[in-house]
Amino acid sequence: MSSGFRAATRAVPRGLSASLRPATAPRASAFAARSYATTTATSSVSANPNFVDIVEVGPRDGLQNEKAIIPPETKVELVNRLSRAGLTTIEVGSFVSPKWVPQMAGTAEILTKMDKVPGTTYQVLVPNDKGLDSFLSHLSTHPDFQPVSEIAIFTAASEAFCKANTNASVAESLARLAKVTRRALDHGVRVRGYVSVVITCPYSGQADYGVVRDVTKELFEMGCYEVSLGDTTGTGTPTSVSEMLEIVSASNPIHKLAGHFHDTFGMGVANAMTAVNAGIRTLDSSVGGLGGCPYSPGATGNVATEDILYALQGSKYEVPGDLDAIAETGFWISEQLGRDNASRVGKALRARKLRAQQQEAAAAKGRSKL
Numbered sequence: 001m002s003s004g005f006r007a008a009t010r011a012v013p014r015g016l017s018a019s020l021r022p023a024t025a026p027r028a029s030a031f032a033a034r035s036y037a038t039t040t041a042t043s044s045v046s047a048n049p050n051f052v053d054i055v056e057v058g059p060r061d062g063l064q065n066e067k068a069i070i071p072p073e074t075k076v077e078l079v080n081r082l083s084r085a086g087l088t089t090i091e092v093g094s095f096v097s098p099k100w101v102p103q104m105a106g107t108a109e110i111l112t113k114m115d116k117v118p119g120t121t122y123q124v125l126v127p128n129d130k131g132l133d134s135f136l137s138h139l140s141t142h143p144d145f146q147p148v149s150e151i152a153i154f155t156a157a158s159e160a161f162c163k164a165n166t167n168a169s170v171a172e173s174l175a176r177l178a179k180v181t182r183r184a185l186d187h188g189v190r191v192r193g194y195v196s197v198v199i200t201c202p203y204s205g206q207a208d209y210g211v212v213r214d215v216t217k218e219l220f221e222m223g224c225y226e227v228s229l230g231d232t233t234g235t236g237t238p239t240s241v242s243e244m245l246e247i248v249s250a251s252n253p254i255h256k257l258a259g260h261f262h263d264t265f266g267m268g269v270a271n272a273m274t275a276v277n278a279g280i281r282t283l284d285s286s287v288g289g290l291g292g293c294p295y296s297p298g299a300t301g302n303v304a305t306e307d308i309l310y311a312l313q314g315s316k317y318e319v320p321g322d323l324d325a326i327a328e329t330g331f332w333i334s335e336q337l338g339r340d341n342a343s344r345v346g347k348a349l350r351a352r353k354l355r356a357q358q359q360e361a362a363a364a365k366g367r368s369k370l
């Protein structure tokens, strides 16, 4: 598969309002970090070592755990708002069993109807051969989608979670995923891997970081170009995340790892910064802090995309996306779901905007009295 589509500087789609334009168009080098060849284990490191890519998982990891099941048109609009806000990778949905996760039914419809914004990669979660068949069937009727899409596969670092989430042991799930990955790569589809419960498991407690390391290694060996480490329960702290990364990165290249932090204990941003400072250059996050995992009771949504972008602003790190547009999207999707916006940054930005509007109105009133 060619990765040339990522080499071009993001083109701002015509007709977009200024507020929806990416604040900083990611540079060609920015895409290189995620442009690993699918058929080889080789990777190219970004020419800009401080570019931190964001994988926006709100439409999948976010919506899969929301009580409200929202119509496909709303999901399409969510994906479109996020891509137009300049996010470079969006996890759109999943081809999992609708009996297991009913919120994710209709992913094929979303893939068909959403805009394909140049410079954005669209990712779909796939658990098994049947899920891959659905994805490949979509590609057969939409070949233009192939160069801008990829699949994500998932397993776990604990037996109990793996069983609850996929009805398989860790070994069975890896065997299943090796087959899925081989088939996907044969079709020129890139594969990203996830390891869940890398800090604690909701069923069996403290994770064994050696198991996290070995499962991650297996995902790389089967052909994943990147592996995302999921603090599914959101119990991690900067200390435990550092300890886990030290062990995992001893046998796996840190620049090919991603951090996936749930914000249950409010440590999402701190943990993400810890990961970045350790050398990780891809973070998963969710607009408005949506969601969670249906098989991780009590865990809240992912760390909010807005919070990550704000935390990295003004630092040496570069990130994609227009913070204001993403913050507005956080409010919009929260309203659609009838829930509170979980992004602290989104709320603070809106409060600041309201204060500015009130001051402007008061000043205008004062001027009219003169």
Ligand SMILES: CC(C)(COP(=O)([O-])OP(=O)([O-])OC[C@H]1O[C@@H](n2cnc3c(N)ncnc32)[C@H](O)[C@@H]1OP(=O)([O-])[O-])[C@@H](O)C(=O)NCCC(=O)NCCSC(=O)C[C@@](C)(O)CC(=O)[O-]
Binding pocket: 061, 064, 094, 095, 096, 097, 098, 099, 100, 101, 125, 127, 128, 129, 130, 131, 132, 154, 165, 166, 167, 194, 195, 196, 197, 230, 231, 232, 260, 292, 293, 294, 295
């Ligand atoms: C893996 C299975 C399918 C095994 O589930 P199973 O019950 O063992 O599968 P099965 O092969 O026996 O099939 C059972 C039924 O499901 C159907 N089926 C089977 N596969 C599919 C498919 N792909 N698409 C649509 N339908 C499917 C299949 O056709 C059959 O239908 P029936 O004959 O009963 O009518 C199931 O456990 C499953 O779907 N699990 C997914 C659970 C899930 O999506 N969890 C959330 C995502 S992971 C996550 O959130 C963590 C992450 C990634 O974000 C990182 C982190 O935070 O940790």
